[in-house]
Amino acid sequence: MSSRVTSSSGGVSGAAAPDTPPLELVTREVVRCGWCLSTPDYIEYHDLEWGRPVHGDVALFERITLEAFQSGLSWLAILRKRENFRAAFAGFDIDAVAQFDEGDVERLMNDAGIVRNRRKIDATITNAKAARDLRDSDGYGALDALIWSFAPDQSTRPPRPCDLSQLPSQTAESNALSKELKRNGFVFVGPITMYAAMQACGLVDDHVADCHLAS
Numbered sequence: 001m002s003s004r005v006t007s008s009s010g011g012v013s014g015a016a017a018p019d020t021p022p023l024e025l026v027t028r029e030v031v032r033c034g035w036c037l038s039t040p041d042y043i044e045y046h047d048l049e050w051g052r053p054v055h056g057d058v059a060l061f062e063r064i065t066l067e068a069f070q071s072g073l074s075w076l077a078i079l080r081k082r083e084n085f086r087a088a089f090a091g092f093d094i095d096a097v098a099q100f101d102e103g104d105v106e107r108l109m110n111d112a113g114i115v116r117n118r119r120k121i122d123a124t125i126t127n128a129k130a131a132r133d134l135r136d137s138d139g140y141g142a143l144d145a146l147i148w149s150f151a152p153d154q155s156t157r158p159p160r161p162c163d164l165s166q167l168p169s170q171t172a173e174s175n176a177l178s179k180e181l182k183r184n185g186f187v188f189v190g191p192i193t194m195y196a197a198m199q200a201c202g203l204v205d206d207h208v209a210d211c212h213l214a215s
């Protein structure tokens with residue numbers, strides 16, 4: 001295949017490197033974690049979001065909620081509904097969701113844009129109340145501080161695996177985070193769900209060894 005670029009911008013200086021491959025070719029040739037290769041949605045999420053540090057109580061409340069909704073489904077299903085979730089759950093405003101009542105639950109159960117699972121909807125309201133209580137007792141940023149206190153020391157991490165199958169589904173830290181959140185009143189925060197959240201929110205960096213984002 002040719003990697004030669006044809007000028008399409010009027011040849012301002014004529015100095016473009018002749019062997020620079022077209023952008024599309026670069027995109028195809030970049031090596032990524034295997035889990036994201038099935039759709040462009042996943043590739044974009046992998047490249048721009050997954051594993052990058054997420055901070056802030058609202059952002060983390062959203063991530064915990066979406067991971068809980070993901071349980072039993074594909075992440076892709078959740079990702080494609082994410083904007084609908086944001087609209088349905090008041091932008092994941094913790095105080096607003098904590099005040100959701102039975103009428104809101106019925107509204108959400110009739111919202112075809114989200115996952116209509118009453119237990120998960122109830123859990124989201126429960127978790128908003130828990131996040132609100134945590135903030136009221138420990139101040140703004142309390143949920144962020146709690147979650148990030150379970151980030152393992154990256155300097156002692158084992159070598160990156162070459163294959164997704166070698167990644168853990170839960171760890172001692174995800175179990176400890178799960179227990180601490182439950183102790184604070186959170187539900188639907190099991191150790192496997194919490195490990196997925198730790199990966200997504202950058203508490204751990206699980207890009208495989210040959211991924212272009214492995215540092």
Ligand SMILES: [Zn+2]
Pocket residue numbers: 032033046206207208211212213214
């Ligand atoms: Zn990767």
